[in-house]
Amino acid sequence: MIKIFTILLSLLGYMIFFVFSTFNSNIGIQLIVLFGFLMANTLVNDIKNTYNTILRLLPFLAFLFLFGVIFQLLNLLGRNDWMNDTIIKLLLFPNSLFVCKLAAELISLNDIYNLPISMHNKSYIITIKAVLIKGKYSLKRCMFLLNTYKYLQKSKLKKYGSLILALFFYLEQESQNQWLVFDNRMRHLTDMKKKSQ
Amino acid sequence: MKIILAKGRYYFKERDITYNVDSDIVLNLENSLYTISGNNGIGKTAFLELLLLPLLKRNKLDFAYLEQNKNNQLYTIESSLAFCKKLDRSKDIYINWLEVLDYPKIIVADEFDKYSSSFTKILSTKISCIFLVSHLKNVQSQVQFKNIKNINICLKDNKERVIKIEKE
Numbered sequence: 001m002i003k004i005f006t007i008l009l010s011l012l013g014y015m016i017f018f019v020f021s022t023f024n025s026n027i028g029i030q031l032i033v034l035f036g037f038l039m040a041n042t043l044v045n046d047i048k049n050t051y052n053t054i055l056r057l058l059p060f061l062a063f064l065f066l067f068g069v070i071f072q073l074l075n076l077l078g079r080n081d082w083m084n085d086t087i088i089k090l091l092l093f094p095n096s097l098f099v100c101k102l103a104a105e106l107i108s109l110n111d112i113y114n115l116p117i118s119m120h121n122k123s124y125i126i127t128i129k130a131v132l133i134k135g136k137y138s139l140k141r142c143m144f145l146l147n148t149y150k151y152l153q154k155s156k157l158k159k160y161g162s163l164i165l166a167l168f169f170y171l172e173q174e175s176q177n178q179w180l181v182f183d184n185r186m187r188h189l190t191d192m193k194k195k196s197q
Numbered sequence: 198m199k200i201i202l203a204k205g206r207y208y209f210k211e212r213d214i215t216y217n218v219d220s221d222i223v224l225n226l227e228n229s230l231y232t233i234s235g236n237n238g239i240g241k242t243a244f245l246e247l248l249l250l251p252l253l254k255r256n257k258l259d260f261a262y263l264e265q266n267k268n269n270q271l272y273t274i275e276s277s278l279a280f281c282k283k284l285d286r287s288k289d290i291y292i293n294w295l296e297v298l299d300y301p302k303i304i305v306a307d308e309f310d311k312y313s314s315s316f317t318k319i320l321s322t323k324i325s326c327i328f329l330v331s332h333l334k335n336v337q338s339q340v341q342f343k344n345i346k347n348i349n350i351c352l353k354d355n356k357e358r359v360i361k362i363e364k365e
Contacts (some may be wrong), residue, residue, distance in 0.1 A: 138269060141264070141266070141269045142269060142272060142273050144246070145262070145264060145269065145270060145273045146273050146277060148250060148260075148262045149273070149277055149298070150259055150298055150299075150301075151277070151281060151283075151297055151298065152277055152281075158277070158280055158281060159277075161280045162273065162276045162277035162279075162280045162281075163273075163276075164276075165276035165277075165279060165280055166272040166273045166275075166276035166277075167272075168276075169271075169272040169275060169276060170268075170269070170272050173268065173272070174268075
């Protein structure tokens with residue numbers, strides 16, 4: 001309970017101080033925050049995980065940078081601060097992602113189980129967490145499979161569009177499956193508890 | 198049509214697995230069934246995904262890969278067909294998929310024969326070669342191929358996997 005409360009409070013604190021306050025445009029502070037998150041992620045996971053996360057972020061960051069440069073060169077909307085704005089977003093984006101990633105990873109199923117809320121509500125949170133854990137693997141598998149389909153190889157848009165759609169199907173179906181498994185186990189345990197009393 | 202799995206030592210860092218091919222393995226892709234055997238956890242799926250599929254791709258051969266987990270595959274088949282506006286609900290999903298793939302003559306199936314009704318439908322298309330990992334005993338009776346061979350994977354010195362081809 002205290003752990004989850006602390007994590008959520010830290011998350012809120014991060015949002016208030018580093019996203020919605022004047023600190024959000026301070027490149028130096030954002031750089032320090034990024035360094036802190038990289039260290040924290042390495043401690044919670046490992047250096048390989050940090051490296052892979054950065055690697056996955058790079059295409060998005062590269063696009064963001066590219067658009068920043070284009071907007072700056074075009075002097076879009078009469079503004080000449082596009083590069084400064086882009087650099088801030090280049091730091092804010094990974095920072096926000098790392099903070100959410102770390103918060104989600106630090107909350108375990110046991111922490112959720114110990115929350116003082118009804119079992120019915122807990123079951124929703126546990127199901128979502130279980131689906132997301134499985135989803136990590138599923139994402140890789142779906143990508144691997146889509147890479148073997150000949151008709152998708154000429155268009156990245158079709159491939160990634162299909163991936164997103166496949167993940168929607170996965171979330172819809174697997175959340176139902178996980179819920180059924182969870183519900184079945186709970187009913188079994190409740191029956192056992194009744195019998196033993 | 199024949200392809201060759203060249204003699205050599207193949208190491209795959211992502212799964213920390215090494216395969217050793219002692220001599221060139223010639224794979225005949227006409228009228229052939231190749232079963233892939235080996236103990237549980239030896240790396241049969243990894244053999245298909247890391248060695249065989251890239252080999253087929255390198256040779257620019259069309260194939261359909263059917264993985265162990267039917268659900269994941271169905272999500273991707275359905276989503277990709279829908280995204281390409283080629284999803285036809287009046288047809289069986291696998292037949293619809295194979296049609297969009299231009300009915301590939303090579304099927305690589307990882308324990309997919311356990312879904313017998315889907316597997317039978319796939320076998321009804323014009324297939325000339327199947328690579329199959331299976332734990333069922335009646336595989337050969339389901340297909341009518343002349344050339345039936347087994348690719349065996351076994352452990353050598355508790356480290357490397359040795360790939361050998363044997364006649365059934």
